[in-house]
Amino acid sequence: MVWNTNLRWRLPVTCLLLQVAMVVLFGVFVRYEADADARWPTARQHNTSDLENEFYYRYPSFQDVHVMIFVGFGFLMTFLQRYGYSSVGFNFLLAAFGIQWALLMQGWFHSYHEGYIHVGVENLINADFCVGSVCVAFGAILGKVSPVQLLIMTLFQVTLFSVNEYILLSLLEVKDAGGSMTIHTFGAYFGLTVTWILYRPGLHQSKDRQKAVYHSDLFAMIGTLFLWMYWPSFNSAVSNHGDAQHRAAINTYCSLAACVLTSVALSSALHKKGKLDMVHIQNATLAGGVAVGTAAEMMLMPYGSLIVGFICGIVSTLGFVYLTPFLEARLRIQDTCGIHNLHGIPGIIGAIVGAVTASCATTDVYGINGLALAFGFDGFKTNWNASMQGKFQAAGLFVSLAMALVGGGIVGIILKLPVWGQPADENCFEDSVYWEMPEEPKSTVLHPEDSTLKPSEP
């Protein structure tokens, strides 16, 4: 198929329309949360310190999450030899739009009071989280879609994410601080469904470009490392103040560390000469962070976290070696970044770990106050117990999967329309379709010493 990839009017019009809509909706609906409002010095109790402002509890974590979304996901996807501009640039574009739309969607569900959405630092974190799930889905279709398609997908996916999140967190009272279900499972299966519908039988014509070169792999490691390092902030960013944030960071740190060793072990064991594969190091090492997303703030214990990371490093690497080729060959699922191995399966594992950990919660381990606080066993949940919480956690997983498959199906069909400027099969994974490219220098790029320089005075 050959489509018109000249986006001269489609992309600007899409961007401007969306942005104008955002301005209008923000004007009508969005105001500052009390902690960010200039009336705060008057409104708060007099004996509290400035430090009690939510800002100081959450802002450092927010910035770490922000780096994960923009540099982490953006650079992780630069491993393709000719798609670095698009990986970083389109991720930048969709995330910048997504966070605005997420502030609105999540705001209507969770921060809507007296006609206004009240926005504070926690909303910023949640908006970044929501966009994280779009970045995950982007990984499946990377290289095969136009920026217009990405904006449309973001519009729908953020909407569905918010609905799903509302069902899980508010109706089912599920705990999912690090988003194993809401972000990773939902994002991965949404993206996989979209790429399944957008199946390109002629994609082999672009296979040469669907590989790394030496430097592109190093750029991708920047993404990997910032994701890996800041994941403890991701999983703890919206947990309860105090011990819950503290514990979530420790658990994530442990899980990720274990995951690196088993990823390396499997990567070497599965290569005929025992060599390591950068794809595994860039991706499977992160699966441990995904899989403790739900349970990180619970009393999973450090060894529990290590076990989760241990398993996920193995499962994820096996997935890259065996499952991804199988999915592509048999199920016609072309998963560019292997998100099924990094977010899909580990997300499901995380949901199960969360459900089991919640089921096992006792007042012995949590203390009476602690248990009520950790799971919100108060208000209308006073009759709940740990086992019920576990069942609702499990239900949350199935809801997320269902929403992802149905939503991804609908969005996939919309994106299949031949009007969005998508690239032809033989032009996938190629920046020059959408980007003005620099000319390569005619002669050698680098000349040692200054032999070619005009001589200067001694």
Added chain:
Amino acid sequence: MVWNTNLRWRLPVTCLLLQVAMVVLFGVFVRYEADADARWPTARQHNTSDLENEFYYRYPSFQDVHVMIFVGFGFLMTFLQRYGYSSVGFNFLLAAFGIQWALLMQGWFHSYHEGYIHVGVENLINADFCVGSVCVAFGAILGKVSPVQLLIMTLFQVTLFSVNEYILLSLLEVKDAGGSMTIHTFGAYFGLTVTWILYRPGLHQSKDRQKAVYHSDLFAMIGTLFLWMYWPSFNSAVSNHGDAQHRAAINTYCSLAACVLTSVALSSALHKKGKLDMVHIQNATLAGGVAVGTAAEMMLMPYGSLIVGFICGIVSTLGFVYLTPFLEARLRIQDTCGIHNLHGIPGIIGAIVGAVTASCATTDVYGINGLALAFGFDGFKTNWNASMQGKFQAAGLFVSLAMALVGGGIVGIILKLPVWGQPADENCFEDSVYWEMPEEPKSTVLHPEDSTLKPSEP
């Protein structure tokens, strides 16, 4: 013109003299602020927590700002194909000197008590801010000056920055937390004046190197993203504790997000095939952060921030496409990085937005305490009102512009002296003038698999 570019004695002597001067001046003048002094546990009130130390309010923001100055500005300028060492390295050098000199200059104006400058974390942030304005100016003359010239420019610009800042903040009582006026407007017009005076008619001989190559653009995106992500910290770092910091972060986040979409829209719309230009993505997307610098801590409202970002993405991209070539062709202003579009115009817009927002402040919106706190309407400013504040804000813009033009003129003339080791017109944008360059590998850099390796035992 051919100058002697061998810096063997000039650069070492300049560095050592400046550093010795810093040691002596620090020895005479600089001491710790009370919060950083070992007598703090004795001095503070007994019932306050350790957390009340200013360190915990400001340190995370400080580190984000620090990253912006050194990685953000440093890597943003690596887009040139043959000037990566100098972009990162000279930025590193001038900033390392500049922060020391700024601690002194700003200290004398703002933290001088009983014969000593008392330095704490807020001083570190302000020193980084001051250097930020030098980094901005560096962008205009990038590739055309020697490191000795940069150190001299830093010496003078930091001095003038501090005087200008003192006039604005202390005499005119202007609010400018994110530095739209003091940092961006001042820095940009200072740099533009310097490059105007250093005009090189023969610069076209180096035009081939004044472009990016594929990987250099990806390095530059590291700079762009760290600037973009941490800009909320930049604009909130020295705001009042509590709601003001909180609000400044939210406003900046919103403005920057909107700016990305309109930059992309314009970049595509202005290209004949609708393709995106990395120059716009790297630069215009940041204009929104510049333009909410003054108003970010005010009650600009989230939609107000979106509007500011919306406008700046458009104006900045238009500037890159139409204004920069015009300035170079007609006004002989050779602006390497297009700082006029990223810092100049958005800085002026930011000053105006700030003046208008301040003028509109009411006790309805801010609360009575809030208004007094936000604008310092107490002490000798008790008779002020919002409209007066707005007028003084506007005055601050003109003072900054005047200082930049006059100061830049004088410094430009000093830098024009043919003794600083500047490169010849045909050697601009070339690392090998000042750097020992690595030899390029003779054969292929990369050989697939280990075919060239000596065989190892099975």
Added chain:
Amino acid sequence: MVWNTNLRWRLPVTCLLLQVAMVVLFGVFVRYEADADARWPTARQHNTSDLENEFYYRYPSFQDVHVMIFVGFGFLMTFLQRYGYSSVGFNFLLAAFGIQWALLMQGWFHSYHEGYIHVGVENLINADFCVGSVCVAFGAILGKVSPVQLLIMTLFQVTLFSVNEYILLSLLEVKDAGGSMTIHTFGAYFGLTVTWILYRPGLHQSKDRQKAVYHSDLFAMIGTLFLWMYWPSFNSAVSNHGDAQHRAAINTYCSLAACVLTSVALSSALHKKGKLDMVHIQNATLAGGVAVGTAAEMMLMPYGSLIVGFICGIVSTLGFVYLTPFLEARLRIQDTCGIHNLHGIPGIIGAIVGAVTASCATTDVYGINGLALAFGFDGFKTNWNASMQGKFQAAGLFVSLAMALVGGGIVGIILKLPVWGQPADENCFEDSVYWEMPEEPKSTVLHPEDSTLKPSEP
């Protein structure tokens, strides 16, 4: 010598065995610290704020340190043209294992209560610190060892580090917040001893690859800058709350700034044409951070810090130019990254500065409470005075050196066994020994514009 470098079973078995051991030991020994335990809301005093949780004092610094270990050290070592995968990847592997083992070893010495190690955010920081010393040692043997050797070295070095740290901090009551002695001196001389024992007479066969290329130097600058920027967090991360953390950050900031100027000065002065050498900019500029490690939290004064940085920039650059070649030629010490200049000598200088600064401490400068707090002059140390503290500081240096030399010797001998899959002399500094490498594109990598793309509809 030709060894079998196929790690197909050795690397996976090593990783899995170590990780299983970690899981078991964590299961038996590791629990959450009170601040990270769900019983915290019950256990703490009722009138304290959530903010009193240790998490909020230390977490931002922890994340900065985390970045230094994984991105800082990882990318600093990517300067080699063909060893980027290994630099980043092996550093990732050894650090991920090392932090787990360090949590246990340091935990047994410092956080062991009632049969359990209680882990909180401070333990995470200390584990990162401990691994930092392994990263330092890695710099000496970079390119010449297999990942199996690195894991074994990490196992032993973390053990010895913890013993040494226990002797210094708990038995000798030495202060060493930034680890000039425990991390840098110990790590450097440990690594130098190992590389001395692993001396390779035929290494000249790989000399071509022991150099940078243009882009690898830029990747290395990412490492340099993140180390440089976050070093204030490193030196202040585990200091006492309040003024000590605050002061440590200020001192480190000052020292590092001064160090940049003298490094640049010497780099230029020592080159026959006055050109700068990236090796010095990447490394010597960091020596100031190493050398204020011990004294940063003391009342070193800002000018004291400048003097330390001033000296270290000079000494370190001189070391790269004169000492490293001498060590290699005469003492058969092949120090790939020049850690002797960046961590060895500056570490010793730091220990001396710390001892002198401690000796000079008076109640005039610290206040009575301050002095007791800063040096722990209470409990069984009530009879100590500053001069005694200084002597014990000096003793700490000698213990660290002795432990490093003896420990490094033993570990070196173990690593010399020809069974660990080390590369042959002619294959050193070469990723393809241990990594699956990407094929280079057959034709040009980059084609300007879309001339090679199939034409699309107009």
